[in-house]
Amino acid sequence: MIVSGEPNTRLSDLFGLAGWSKGELARLVNKQAAAMGHPQLSTDTSRVRRWIDMGETPRDPVPRVLAALFTERLGRVVTIEDLGFVRTRRPGKRRDAGSREKNPDELPWAPEQTAAVLTEFTGMDLMLNRRGLMGAGAALTAGSALSGAMYDWLHADPVLAADAPAATLAPHAEAAGFDRYEAAPVGSQEIDALERSVEVFRAWDAARGGGLQRKAVVGQLNEVGGMLAYRHPEPIQRRLWGVAANLAVLAGWMSHDVGLEPTAQKYFVIATHAAREGGDRPRAGEALSRAARQMVHLGRPDDALDLMKLAASGSGGRALPRTRAMLRTVEAWAEAALGDGRAMRRTLGEAEELFVADRGEGEDAPSWMEMFDEADLHGMEALAFRTLADHDPAAAATARGHALKALDLRAKSRKRSTIFDYLSMASACFIGGDPEEADRYARLALVSIGETSSHRTWHRLREMYRLTGRYAGHSATDDLRDEIETALPKAPQRARGASV
Numbered sequence: 001m002i003v004s005g006e007p008n009t010r011l012s013d014l015f016g017l018a019g020w021s022k023g024e025l026a027r028l029v030n031k032q033a034a035a036m037g038h039p040q041l042s043t044d045t046s047r048v049r050r051w052i053d054m055g056e057t058p059r060d061p062v063p064r065v066l067a068a069l070f071t072e073r074l075g076r077v078v079t080i081e082d083l084g085f086v087r088t089r090r091p092g093k094r095r096d097a098g099s100r101e102k103n104p105d106e107l108p109w110a111p112e113q114t115a116a117v118l119t120e121f122t123g124m125d126l127m128l129n130r131r132g133l134m135g136a137g138a139a140l141t142a143g144s145a146l147s148g149a150m151y152d153w154l155h156a157d158p159v160l161a162a163d164a165p166a167a168t169l170a171p172h173a174e175a176a177g178f179d180r181y182e183a184a185p186v187g188s189q190e191i192d193a194l195e196r197s198v199e200v201f202r203a204w205d206a207a208r209g210g211g212l213q214r215k216a217v218v219g220q221l222n223e224v225g226g227m228l229a230y231r232h233p234e235p236i237q238r239r240l241w242g243v244a245a246n247l248a249v250l251a252g253w254m255s256h257d258v259g260l261e262p263t264a265q266k267y268f269v270i271a272t273h274a275a276r277e278g279g280d281r282p283r284a285g286e287a288l289s290r291a292a293r294q295m296v297h298l299g300r301p302d303d304a305l306d307l308m309k310l311a312a313s314g315s316g317g318r319a320l321p322r323t324r325a326m327l328r329t330v331e332a333w334a335e336a337a338l339g340d341g342r343a344m345r346r347t348l349g350e351a352e353e354l355f356v357a358d359r360g361e362g363e364d365a366p367s368w369m370e371m372f373d374e375a376d377l378h379g380m381e382a383l384a385f386r387t388l389a390d391h392d393p394a395a396a397a398t399a400r401g402h403a404l405k406a407l408d409l410r411a412k413s414r415k416r417s418t419i420f421d422y423l424s425m426a427s428a429c430f431i432g433g434d435p436e437e438a439d440r441y442a443r444l445a446l447v448s449i450g451e452t453s454s455h456r457t458w459h460r461l462r463e464m465y466r467l468t469g470r471y472a473g474h475s476a477t478d479d480l481r482d483e484i485e486t487a488l489p490k491a492p493q494r495a496r497g498a499s500v
Helices: 009-018 022-035 045-053 062-074 111-127 143-155 188-208 214-227 234-257 261-277 281-297 301-314 321-337 341-357 359-364 374-388 395-409 415-431 435-451 455-471 475-487
Strands: none
Touching: 009 045, 009 062, 022 045, 022 062, 062 111, 111 214, 111 234, 111 261, 143 261, 143 281, 143 301, 188 214, 188 234, 188 415, 214 234, 234 261, 234 281, 234 455, 261 281, 281 301, 281 321, 301 321, 321 341, 321 374, 341 374, 374 395, 374 415, 395 415, 415 435, 415 455, 435 455, 435 475, 455 475
């Protein structure tokens, strides 16, 4: 049992949010533990006080019991790390990444911990019935904290822990109210089917947004976590890690798309770990770039640049030019958000050169890069220049040019990205003094926006609506403003911006 002697501020904060008394929490722990198959567990008020005031870490299964209780009470995923407890780990597997204050999630994780966190987190996520409450009261980790904790680990060669016991790897998903996935071997055919399911989910997300299939992806990821509890031959195990990484990125992106920001960040971190354990460092870098895009969306471009430095350097020499081009566009968007037009233009120039260099290698591109095509390149450039136009209105003209190219090239199945292109175009037209053309593209976006479950499209629509204010009194714009006010969801949204 670990006793720090200092108050556990993380547990104290969550305890305050839950509104329990210490005695009430003790009784709930005993009841929940019995329901989870541990009737012998008994705690009391004084023990709860030591957890909170003295930093005592209780023995297993109490941390899992507490995680389940707080998850249900607060309506969002609460993990062992969120409670301020240190997860049991095998010695010598990872470097000390700093103090718990700077690195509260004890990043990076060993392979068996990644499987445990993956299964625990997805199980808790699936337990929640009211998705709209998830993320309330939770904070995102700063990009600098993530990159600092994971730098050395991401740059080292991954080593699968072949001697890890299955009992350690199977992390008791019943804490979230689900039967534990029984660890059993899988073969190439099962993994083929899993990889095909990833493609289906990815296409659905691109077409309709993250809201409708998010829980299906999380459920599939939960099962893969159970499969990782069995130690397979290394080629199979690496493919499983790859499936886990792809599903975790999708779960994160879908969560981000519907506004579950802390949940999304956790999935991006899980994806980075899974990709690296599978030996796919470019995939790990792409997962980090998703977290960076999230940071720009939330108005934290400095954090995004910290993450992009790690994503670019940690991807290694195997990253194809197109992958590096994609990373550059995210970096450029963050630079645009900071108003650094010179750096943004230089970075986008590099992205264009890398993209052209990759045209002869497209057949070798991994499946997770298939969505980044020429339309996406221009869409991200349009977004970057439109973002810069908030600082330098002259950039709006260039944003319009890239948005038009993106729309011309965009596949019909990419409905969400098409809406973003419409909104980039309309916003650039409003900034550039062309309200008639802006009205045209804004109405195209407005007609299509109800066909997706993406909250980010509404965020971008609000940003465009803000620009219409300068044309108040213009009859067409006034009509457009009325239509947008009628269509917009009533609940205010905190985040600004969005990604393509």
